[in-house]
Amino acid sequence: MNIEVSSRRRVSTLLPDFPWDTIADAKAKAAAYPGGLADLSVGTPVDPVDPLIRAALNSVAEVPGYPTTHGTPELRSAAAQALRRRYGVTGVDPAAVLPVIGTKELIAGLPRLLGLDATDLVVIPEVAYPTYEVGALLGGTRIARADGLAQLGPVSPALIFLNSPANPTGKVLGVEHLRKVVSFARERGTIVVADECYLGLTWEGSAPSLLDPRVCDGDHTNLLVVHSLSKTSNLASYRAGFVTGDPELVAELLEVRKHSGMMVPLPIQAAMTAALGDDEHEARQRERYRARRDILRTALTAAGFRIDNSEAGLYLWCTRDEPCRTTLDWLADRGILAAPGDFYGPAGSKHVRIALTATDERVAAAAERLTRRT
Numbered sequence: 001m002n003i004e005v006s007s008r009r010r011v012s013t014l015l016p017d018f019p020w021d022t023i024a025d026a027k028a029k030a031a032a033y034p035g036g037l038a039d040l041s042v043g044t045p046v047d048p049v050d051p052l053i054r055a056a057l058n059s060v061a062e063v064p065g066y067p068t069t070h071g072t073p074e075l076r077s078a079a080a081q082a083l084r085r086r087y088g089v090t091g092v093d094p095a096a097v098l099p100v101i102g103t104k105e106l107i108a109g110l111p112r113l114l115g116l117d118a119t120d121l122v123v124i125p126e127v128a129y130p131t132y133e134v135g136a137l138l139g140g141t142r143i144a145r146a147d148g149l150a151q152l153g154p155v156s157p158a159l160i161f162l163n164s165p166a167n168p169t170g171k172v173l174g175v176e177h178l179r180k181v182v183s184f185a186r187e188r189g190t191i192v193v194a195d196e197c198y199l200g201l202t203w204e205g206s207a208p209s210l211l212d213p214r215v216c217d218g219d220h221t222n223l224l225v226v227h228s229l230s231k232t233s234n235l236a237s238y239r240a241g242f243v244t245g246d247p248e249l250v251a252e253l254l255e256v257r258k259h260s261g262m263m264v265p266l267p268i269q270a271a272m273t274a275a276l277g278d279d280e281h282e283a284r285q286r287e288r289y290r291a292r293r294d295i296l297r298t299a300l301t302a303a304g305f306r307i308d309n310s311e312a313g314l315y316l317w318c319t320r321d322e323p324c325r326t327t328l329d330w331l332a333d334r335g336i337l338a339a340p341g342d343f344y345g346p347a348g349s350k351h352v353r354i355a356l357t358a359t360d361e362r363v364a365a366a367a368e369r370l371t372r373r374t
């Protein structure tokens, strides 16, 4: 009997190759260094989850029922209050807060959840966290990389992804820049989605939210902000984030997510509520990163690197004005693993991204290797 070969489309073929496989050799070389690997390639937290958050997680561990997709009222109110207290964001109705299972999940699904298709254009930053492109590819939209509105010409994009402070560059978009994007979006009916997972990690100057009243004049129409607790509260393992902004867009997302079972587990909702209600653990973590940043910045500069942008966020965006894979090898010879800039778009091909998310001991080891006279 002939079995017909399925002609179904493999969704994975729409997506780029998983780039981390391409640094396996550099990783193996760096790991062979005496004293072991100093892995500064990924932005994963290494400091323990605060006891206050762990207690909140445990406090509902016995509850057996389904959580709601919309999240508990306590969680939504804690998110709205944290936005006001930490970032001066006003006018967020807790009903317009929607918890997500980590923000990567939301970003990768957003163009599709919002009903975009091949007729729509999604704009992502020139050098960007890869999931914006993935979201657009999964939604089957057209994609343009642009940092400035002038680059776009007369088109009316369906959606613009912003990321300030940015991964990987640490670049911050100021009030004036964001105001221009909002006014452009209002003229053309574009949805603006600001991924603000590094907003609480600013080292030089300050970083405004897209929902800051100085940016949007208190009008959230067609604007969404995405906040992750992974970095600021060390909750990457919990998968904890939320989206808020335009109440109509959030209501639409809620409706679709309800039908798809995209619920944040209740213990995580309780942990998020505690984390959003407490600024002290966040401030302590920020100071840990500030100290690591100072050490790495000094060592990289002494080793001849130039550090561009990096005024906020969890990375140093560095260059030796050579192809990033050459720099990757140079670092691997010293037992250090970085992320090559070409992971984030062609414009990143002469930079490497150095993460601040390693233990104090590994950061000290990396700094010593960078400054050692050989």
Ligand SMILES: Cc1ncc(COP(=O)(O)O)c(C=O)c1O
Binding pocket: 043, 101, 102, 103, 104, 105, 129, 163, 166, 167, 195, 197, 227, 228, 229, 230, 236, 239, 240, 241
């Ligand atoms: C810019 C940016 N957005 C979103 C995320 C995803 O965070 P989450 O852990 O909430 O999925 C990351 C993680 O590195 C990131 O760098």
